[in-house]
Amino acid sequence: MSKYTEDDLREELKTKEYEYGFYTDIASDTFPIGLNEDIVRAISLKKGEPEWMTNWRLEAFKAWKEMTEPEWANVNYVKPDFQAISYYSAPNSKPKYDSLDEVDPELLATFAKLGISLDEQKKLTGVAMDVVVDSVSVATSFKKTLGEKGIIFCSISEAIKEHPELVKKYIGTIVPQRDNFYAALNSAVFSDGSFCYIPKGVRCPMELSTYFRINQAGTGQFERTLLIADEGSYVSYLEGCTAPSRDENQLHAAVVELIALDDAEIKYSTVQNWYPGNSEGKGGVYNFVTKRGLCEKNAKISWTQVETGSAVTWKYPSCVLKGDNSVGEFYSIAVTNNFQQADTGTKMVHLGKNTKSTIISKGISAGKSQNSYRGLVKISPNADNARNFSQCDSLLMGNECGAHTFPYIEAKNKTAKIEHEATTSKIGEDQIFYCNQRGIDTEKAIALIVNGFSKDVLNKLPMEFAVEAQKLLEISLEGSVG
Amino acid sequence: MLKIENLHASVEDKGILKGINLEIKAGEVHAIMGPNGSGKSTLASVIAGKEEYEVTKGNIVFNGEDIEDLAAEERAHKGIFLSFQYPVEIPGVSVTNFMKTAINETRKAKGLEDMPAKDMLKLIREKSELLEIDRKFLSRSLNEGFSGGEKKRNEIFQMAMLEPQLAILDETDSGLDIDALRIVANGVNKLKSKDNAVLVITHYQRLLDYIVPDFVHVLYNGRIVKSGGKELAHELEEKGYDWIKEEVNA
Numbered sequence: 001m002s003k004y005t006e007d008d009l010r011e012e013l014k015t016k017e018y019e020y021g022f023y024t025d026i027a028s029d030t031f032p033i034g035l036n037e038d039i040v041r042a043i044s045l046k047k048g049e050p051e052w053m054t055n056w057r058l059e060a061f062k063a064w065k066e067m068t069e070p071e072w073a074n075v076n077y078v079k080p081d082f083q084a085i086s087y088y089s090a091p092n093s094k095p096k097y098d099s100l101d102e103v104d105p106e107l108l109a110t111f112a113k114l115g116i117s118l119d120e121q122k123k124l125t126g127v128a129m130d131v132v133v134d135s136v137s138v139a140t141s142f143k144k145t146l147g148e149k150g151i152i153f154c155s156i157s158e159a160i161k162e163h164p165e166l167v168k169k170y171i172g173t174i175v176p177q178r179d180n181f182y183a184a185l186n187s188a189v190f191s192d193g194s195f196c197y198i199p200k201g202v203r204c205p206m207e208l209s210t211y212f213r214i215n216q217a218g219t220g221q222f223e224r225t226l227l228i229a230d231e232g233s234y235v236s237y238l239e240g241c242t243a244p245s246r247d248e249n250q251l252h253a254a255v256v257e258l259i260a261l262d263d264a265e266i267k268y269s270t271v272q273n274w275y276p277g278n279s280e281g282k283g284g285v286y287n288f289v290t291k292r293g294l295c296e297k298n299a300k301i302s303w304t305q306v307e308t309g310s311a312v313t314w315k316y317p318s319c320v321l322k323g324d325n326s327v328g329e330f331y332s333i334a335v336t337n338n339f340q341q342a343d344t345g346t347k348m349v350h351l352g353k354n355t356k357s358t359i360i361s362k363g364i365s366a367g368k369s370q371n372s373y374r375g376l377v378k379i380s381p382n383a384d385n386a387r388n389f390s391q392c393d394s395l396l397m398g399n400e401c402g403a404h405t406f407p408y409i410e411a412k413n414k415t416a417k418i419e420h421e422a423t424t425s426k427i428g429e430d431q432i433f434y435c436n437q438r439g440i441d442t443e444k445a446i447a448l449i450v451n452g453f454s455k456d457v458l459n460k461l462p463m464e465f466a467v468e469a470q471k472l473l474e475i476s477l478e479g480s481v482g
Numbered sequence: 483m484l485k486i487e488n489l490h491a492s493v494e495d496k497g498i499l500k501g502i503n504l505e506i507k508a509g510e511v512h513a514i515m516g517p518n519g520s521g522k523s524t525l526a527s528v529i530a531g532k533e534e535y536e537v538t539k540g541n542i543v544f545n546g547e548d549i550e551d552l553a554a555e556e557r558a559h560k561g562i563f564l565s566f567q568y569p570v571e572i573p574g575v576s577v578t579n580f581m582k583t584a585i586n587e588t589r590k591a592k593g594l595e596d597m598p599a600k601d602m603l604k605l606i607r608e609k610s611e612l613l614e615i616d617r618k619f620l621s622r623s624l625n626e627g628f629s630g631g632e633k634k635r636n637e638i639f640q641m642a643m644l645e646p647q648l649a650i651l652d653e654t655d656s657g658l659d660i661d662a663l664r665i666v667a668n669g670v671n672k673l674k675s676k677d678n679a680v681l682v683i684t685h686y687q688r689l690l691d692y693i694v695p696d697f698v699h700v701l702y703n704g705r706i707v708k709s710g711g712k713e714l715a716h717e718l719e720e721k722g723y724d725w726i727k728e729e730v731n732a
């Protein structure tokens with residue numbers, strides 16, 4: 001009889017191959033490795049930035065030199081040698097294209113392999129995309145439709161040139177240059193990223209989407225995203241990524257700043273699928289991200305994320321609830337397998353009165369992976385009647401993985417109401433047998449159970465993205481069990 | 483349809499089934515009764531293919547095929563259904579979604595396309611009416627927070643959806659009040675035909691008043707120690723199991 005025990009399951013999980021394990025060879029314009037003031041200046045020069053931007057980068061670099069890499073997270077890795085990384089790489093074809101025909105065919109082939117050809121995306125989903133490949137935007141679509149509503153959606157480099165007043169006013173106000181080690185590094189060397197501005201009272205008519213790619217061996221990627229929703233506006237923003245499989249650690253340290261002015265709402269959804277390393281834990285992307293949003297009066301920010309990739313993930317999308325009656329939400333699914341390590345969670349900082357936050361975190365661990373949730377709920381003295389609800393659920397597969405929950409609560413106002421619930425469960429043999437008995441094989445049964453476990457979060461994603469995310473969950477666990 | 487010969491099974495090296503012989507033909511209803519711990523659920527699990535249990539001797543033949551080497555889902559595809567004594571919860575998976583997956587996986591195994599959504603809805607409507615199940619109930623997470631009776635009724639709903647050849651009902655009556663019992667039994671009877679068979683595991687006569695067995699077997703200490711017609715169930719109801727134990731131990 002084909003006995004299927006947890007040992008078999010564990011064994012099979014180890015043999016999981018990265019779905020998108022290929023590498024595109026596009027000739028790149030790459031800087032020499034290493035980091036110093038000259039490199040920072042060169043990046044700025046290369047991008048044709050104004051002097052204020054160059055100086056802003058230099059300030060950040062100065063701050064970074066004084067800082068040390070944080071060690072408090074529950075992750076273990078060989079620290080990157082920051083002098084062994086090249087800080088700039090751009091596809092060497094023309095940096096901008098009017099149509100897809102002009103795009104490097106090899107790049108298009110990469111997209112095709114990922115099943116997300118620009119063409120299809122544009123036609124079928126009505127999603128405008130600003131594609132970041134190796135740090136430089138190569139194609140932008142739907143700009144016209146957006147332009148008619150006064151919405152600005154472009155690369156941050158372009159925004160620095162075309163809309164300096166907006167960038168200057170907001171960049172670094174949510175995540176200051178010296179916020180943390182990785183944020184400082186990003187501020188000094190960020191290569192590109194997205195910029196988005198939604199004018200007063202405008203409801204963005206489509207989901208804005210960016211596919212991030214890391215495409216060059218040994219090239220760190222430092223995106224910078226700045227999203228401003230002016231008073232009474234609404235936007236839903238999607239961010240998704242996959243990376244080619246390389247036997248070399250790739251550092252990724254992005255910064256995302258969101259600003260929701262009075263009565264505005266931002267939904268920010270991420271599906272992240274970077275190379276997690278092979279089954280021995282070699283290679284894989286290091287993902288150290290700083291994501292933070294500011295809510296003014298009656299504003300709302302929701303972070304929704306599905307994380308299945310990266311060797312090491314360090315990520316805490318946060319909300320600063322500054323305005324009265326503002327709302328912050330964090331919905332997260334983090335899957336770890338093999339030797340992956342994820343330390344992720346959120347910070348909800350309640351400053352205004354009647355502010356409300358909700359945290360729902362679902363961690364799924366398999367193989368020898370470690371999955372930690374770290375959340376801070378902070379209620380300041382002036383935040384009367386602040387409310388928080390947190391729920392952290394962990395699902396374990398096998399006996400060699402770990403799930404950890406670190407909830408921190410700092411309540412400095414007596415009227416605060418804070419609720420925290422946490423559960424840990426295992427996929428039981430009885431559950432699997434029950435499914436088997438109904439004709440559902442073990443692989444499909446696990447996918448079903450995992451999707452059920454993640455449902456509360458999957459439901460928060462925009463429709464097309466939810467389908468993609470569900471597939472990704474199945475791939476990252478199911479593909480391994482078959 | 484089902485032929486079990488000299489079946490021995492153990493779990494963690496502890497022998498539980500010690501030589502079961504049982505033959506069920508199409509169109510028949512069999513009942514298995516017996517004291518707690520005698521191995522009734524184990525027998526059901528072994529037929530369904532639970533891997534925890536090791537078959538150490540004997541064989542199980544279903545429609546002429548030895549199913550020993552088949553995985554549980556393959557046995558399900560061939561038409562074996564088990565209504566569990568203790569149905570498990572699967573949080574976040576609705577009854578509808580679960581059934582849709584079960585039906586389509588079974589169809590896939592037979593080389594068929596997914597059932598069109600329209601047909602699926604029709605089937606769900608038909609079967610939920612048969613078992614007097616409120617449609618709202620079907621969007622709840624599978625067995626999560628269900629009462630004992632709801633769980634059992636849901637098991638029979640699944641049976642109705644899957645239309646198995648051999649249905650094994652493991653203490654489906656426990657947890658059901660008299661009205662629910664009648665609805666469930668009525669559902670089972672409606673599904674009954676000359677081509678399928680039912681194996682009812684129960685402690686009580688009362689279910690057998692509704693689902694009338696052709697044969698009644700008493701399982702005790704891993705063996706079928708007595709078989710008879712439906713009157714045996716009445717006798718057991720009156721006299722309990724002690725006289726059987728005495729007979730066996732004599």
Ligand SMILES: Nc1ncnc2c1ncn2[C@@H]1O[C@H](COP(=O)(O)OP(=O)(O)O)[C@@H](O)[C@H]1O
Nearest residue numbers: 493494498517518519520521522523524525534
């Ligand atoms: N998974 C198991 N592990 C250990 N012992 C078991 C297991 N399943 C059943 N048993 C034992 O086998 C015997 C028969 O159990 P069971 O088949 O559930 O009886 P019944 O359904 O007739 O009440 C009992 O002694 C029970 O404790």
Ligand SMILES: [Mg+2]
Nearest residue numbers: 522523524567
């Ligand atoms: Mg039992």
